[in-house]
Structures are given as structure tokens and as C-alpha cells.
Amino acid sequence: ETGVTQTPRHLVMGMTNKKSLKCEQHLGHNAMYWYKQSAKKPLELMFVYNFKEQTENNSVPSRFSPECPNSSHLFLHLHTLQPEDSALYLCASSLGQDWGQYFGPGTRLTVL
């Protein structure tokens, strides 16, 4: 689990708040991902960064704003979220395309 770390592990926020999720990988990987995991639904890919460049944005609402300053760090900035955005947000990393993804422990987000 120490390969990919996420903070905070739990977050409760109001709809007008601004918060950020942080992910760090210590595996020397080049690609990093944000996923949303809601109950009874498959993991949903949100964003992919490869060598700091965004390669995928799966029609994610603009209230979610990713930032990747380098290959080891990934942020997800949150603002004016909706209650339906409450979910487990998972970060993952991989060496590249077609390589296995290593997941962090996730941030459990609750939007009131």
C-alpha cells in the first residue's frame, strides 16, 4: 500500500467548499489515474496523465479539476460539488499503457 498514497483518507465537505485530494506514487511510474467508485457501479475512469500530460478526460464535470505537477504527484481539486459526487476516489499509477495499475487506498468523499 505504500507504493501509492492518498490523502486525506476521508473528507466531508459542503457543496460550496473547495478542497483538494492528493495522490503520490513511489513506484517510478509514468502514468497516473483518477477513478470514481460508487456503490454497486464499476470503477469509472476520470482522468489519465502520462508524463504529466493529460491523455484522457472522460467527460468529467468541470467541478473536478485535475493537476499533475510531475510524474509522482496528482491532485484532484474539488469545488461546488453535488451530493451525488459522494464516492470513493481512487488514484492509480502504472509504468505505461498496458501495464498493471497499482491503486492507492482511496479517499472516501461525502458531500453534504
Next chain:
Amino acid sequence: KNQVEQSPQSLIILEGKNCTLQCNYTVSPFSNLRWYKQDTGRGPVSLTIMTFSENTKSNGRYTATLDADTKQSSLHITASQLSDSASYICVVSARGSGYALNFGKGTSLLVTP
């Protein structure tokens, strides 16, 4: 549309018993299939990965099978332990699909004493 269907949705077994989880997919062209274990409140951890030419792969008490012709995979757990209680997710990758993976909804397994 690429889809991954898992069954059963949930399963309860007694400690020490064996069980088999199923995964059917329509992903094409197929690249590889992975089984992940996700403990409650944790991120998924990879158990096995299989490519087109592989039809079985073991990792301790976990054995995955793949039938690329029928597009089916199974995960067999032998001599279950309480720590096997988790969600098991089947993930299928398509060639040329970039970084996107196709995730099943998972099978929730509960092993009871």
C-alpha cells in the same frame, strides 16, 4: 459496447470451502484480463493477469482461468480464509484502447467462521 459482467453479485461461504467467481466479457479486441481483490476501505490489488494465449494462472490459493473463445474467465478460491472476504473485480483491457480499462461491478465475497 465493451462490457464486463460478473456473477454472482455476492456470495457467502464457510471458512475452508472453495468457491468460483465468474466473469463474462464482450471486450474486443482482447488484450488482457486481470482479477483484482479489494478489501473494504482499500484500493484494489492485482491477483492475476492473463493474456490471450494463457488459459490458467495461479497465485497461491487463487487460480484464474480464461477461455478467450467464449470470452469467459473464472477465479477459483481454494480453502477459503476469513481474510478472503472482499470484493473481487474482473478488469478487461482492449488493444488500442489507450489507458482505459473495462471494469466489472465486482463480486462481494463473505467468508464466515
